Structure formats: structure tokens, C-alpha cells
Amino acid sequence: MTMLPLPIRDFILSLADDTLAPAYLLVTGTGQLIERGGELESYGLKDLATNQDVSESVPFLLGVLPLEGKSLFLPHVQTKPDTFADVYIFTREQGTWILLLDSTVQTAQQQAMQQRLYSSRLQVNDLEREGNALYQANAVLEQLVRERTVELTQTILQLRQQIAETERVRKVGQES
Amino acid sequence: MLGTFAVGKTSLVRRFVESIYSDKYHTTVGVKIDKKMVPVNGSELMLVLWDIEGTESEHEMRTSYLRGAGGYLLVADGTRQDTLYKAIALQERVKETIGAVPFLLLMNKADLTDEWSISERETTALHEKGWEVIQTSAKSGFGVENAFHSLAKRMAEA
Numbered sequence: 001m002t003m004l005p006l007p008i009r010d011f012i013l014s015l016a017d018d019t020l021a022p023a024y025l026l027v028t029g030t031g032q033l034i035e036r037g038g039e040l041e042s043y044g045l046k047d048l049a050t051n052q053d054v055s056e057s058v059p060f061l062l063g064v065l066p067l068e069g070k071s072l073f074l075p076h077v078q079t080k081p082d083t084f085a086d087v088y089i090f091t092r093e094q095g096t097w098i099l100l101l102d103s104t105v106q107t108a109q110q111q112a113m114q115q116r117l118y119s120s121r122l123q124v125n126d127l128e129r130e131g132n133a134l135y136q137a138n139a140v141l142e143q144l145v146r147e148r149t150v151e152l153t154q155t156i157l158q159l160r161q162q163i164a165e166t167e168r169v170r171k172v173g174q175e176s
Numbered sequence: 177m178l179g180t181f182a183v184g185k186t187s188l189v190r191r192f193v194e195s196i197y198s199d200k201y202h203t204t205v206g207v208k209i210d211k212k213m214v215p216v217n218g219s220e221l222m223l224v225l226w227d228i229e230g231t232e233s234e235h236e237m238r239t240s241y242l243r244g245a246g247g248y249l250l251v252a253d254g255t256r257q258d259t260l261y262k263a264i265a266l267q268e269r270v271k272e273t274i275g276a277v278p279f280l281l282l283m284n285k286a287d288l289t290d291e292w293s294i295s296e297r298e299t300t301a302l303h304e305k306g307w308e309v310i311q312t313s314a315k316s317g318f319g320v321e322n323a324f325h326s327l328a329k330r331m332a333e334a
Binding site for chain 2: 129
């Protein structure tokens with residue numbers, strides 16, 4: 001960023017302001033609010049008082065503070081119905097900063113793509129399951145056909161033997 | 177709430193928190209956070225529920241969402257055998273990331289047991305490993321309260 005001319009940096013900052021609704025909290029290592037600002041209300045965050053434990057009012061910070069390591073990124077956090085934020089948490093000498101940038105549009109785009117992908121996967125699963133059921137039903141049917149064929153073959157043999165025997169008895173009767 | 181996609185994590189949370197259910201599948205992107213007070217051993221415990229997006233494999237799971245978790249529910253769909261294997265793989269990944277914290281395995285979609293492809297033998301093997309396995313149905317509500325309350329109790333006792 002330092003290599004960029006001032007007008008470009010200003011433009012980027014202005015763009016961020018217009019499209020990302022930046023909001024921030026500055027807290028102590030243990031989560032007491034020092035300072036706040038930006039578009040907090042657009043994320044449903046209001047009535048935050050200095051020195052209060054922010055995790056009482058900001059559920060996604062519960063368990064996260066004190067921050068282990070230097071930074072943490074939580075993408076696509078739903079902060080209120082239909083509002084998502086990318087949340088960046090990082091430590092500097094002033095304390096721990098929590099930066100929220102609006103990601104509602106990107107979340108909706110990703111949701112639409114993911115919905116199509118996973119719905120397709122579920123359809124494939126259903127087709128596989130139905131295919132397996134058909135395959136098994138077919139195997140059972142083939143087995144039934146084999147068994148019935150054996151039975152019929154045996155019946156035909158028995159009938160032929162009976163006919164032959166009847167014929168033999170008839171011939172013996174004629175000769176006598 | 178952890179598990180691969182479309183196992184019913186969001187539906188279980190909605191059933192537990194709001195007592196509602198919808199048949200329509202809506203994939204979750206990112207994380208949705210809910211809260212509910214749960215009575216445990218005579219006092220009230222606030223459960224903060226992170227309904228984390230399901231991924232196709234454990235490697236795609238974003239581990240930053242696990243930071244600070246006191247416990248978790250692994251969810252599998254009884255009608256899809258692979259979801260159990262993915263839940264087992266996820267459990268390994270979670271254990272590597274945040275260590276051993278209380279968890280339960282929920283075998284969801286208990287209203288469709290005639291379509292289940294996960295055998296009793298497989299869940300018995302997990303019981304023998306010390307896993308608590310609970311059958312749930314977000315659709316009917318069967319086992320849902322018990323699942324969250326059991327987890328809360330385990331977390332309180334940990």
C-alpha cells in the first residue's frame with residue numbers, strides 16, 4: 001500500500017467505506033471495550049458501553065478473547081438476519097482490534113453456487129441409491145428365474161418319464 | 177455443529193432454538209450463531225451455538241471457527257453412509273486443532289430409519305470407542321433436546 005500514490009490510496013479507502021461498511025471495536029486483552037466506531041449498527045451491534053465485556057453483546061467473540069496468536073480471521077459471520085461480515089481480529093500496541101467488513105453480497109453469491117453444487121451431489125446420491133436398489137432387485141429376479149427354470153426342467157423330465165412309462169404300460173397291454 | 181453438507185446441522189439448531197423445521201434444503205455459508213439457555217445440574221448454562229458450514233471433506237473445514245469451542249456436536253445423516261466416515265474424519269481434525277473437548281455424534285434423520293444405510297454394527301463400534309451416539313430427527317424433534325442437553329451437561333462437567 002505504501003508504494004501506491006495518495007489518490008489511489010484515498011480511492012481505495014473511499015471504496016472500502018462505500019462497499020464494505022467498515023466497523024471496529026478496540027478492546028483490552030480480556031475483552032473490555034476501549035473504543036468503537038464505524039457502521040456498527042448495520043451489523044446489529046449497538047448499546048456497547050466503554051469498559052463492558054464485549055463478548056456479552058457480541059456472541060461471536062465469546063471464547064475468542066483473549067486472542068491466541070497475533071490474528072484471527074472469521075469469514076462470513078452472520079451478525080444479524082441477512083447480514084454477514086468478514087471479521088478480522090488482531091493485536092496491536094493499543095489492544096485487540098476487531099474489524100468487521102460487510103460480506104453479505106459475497107456470502108449470497110457463494111450460497112447460490114454452493115446450493116447448486118450440494119443439491120446436485122444429493123441428487124447423485126439419490127440416483128446411486130435408486131440404482132443400487134434396482135441392481136439388487138434385478139439380482140433377486142434373476143435368482144428367481146434360475147430357480148424357476150430348474151423347477152420347470154425337473155417337472156418336464158418327470159412328465160417325460162411318466163409319458164414314457166405310460167407308453168410302455170400301454171404297449172405291454174396291447175401285446176398281452 | 178460440525179458435519180459434512182446437508183446432514184441437518186442448521187435444522188437441528190432451528191428445531192432446538194426455535195422449535196421449527198423446514199423440509200427445504202438451504203446450504204449454510206460461513207457461520208450462524210445462536211444462543212439458548214439450558215438447565216444443567218440445577219443451574220442455567222448459556223449455550224452459544226456456532227452452526228458452521230458443512231464441507232465435503234475435513235480438510236476444507238476452516239479451523240478458525242473452532243477457536244474457543246467448549247464442545248461440539250458431530251452430525252451424520254443416517255441415510256448417507258459417507259457422512260459417518262466424514263464425521264469420524266472431522267473429529268480427528270478437531271481433536272488435532274483444539275484438543276479433547278466434549279462431543280457427541282448425532283445420527284440425524286431418525287424419521288427415515290427404513291432408508292438408513294449406516295448399520296447398527298458401525299455405531300456399536302463407535303460406542304465401544306467411548307463415543308456417545310444419539311439418534312435425532314430435526315423433522316420430528318426426536319432426540320434433539322436430549323442431544324443439546326447431554327452436550328451441555330458434558331461441557332459443564334468437563
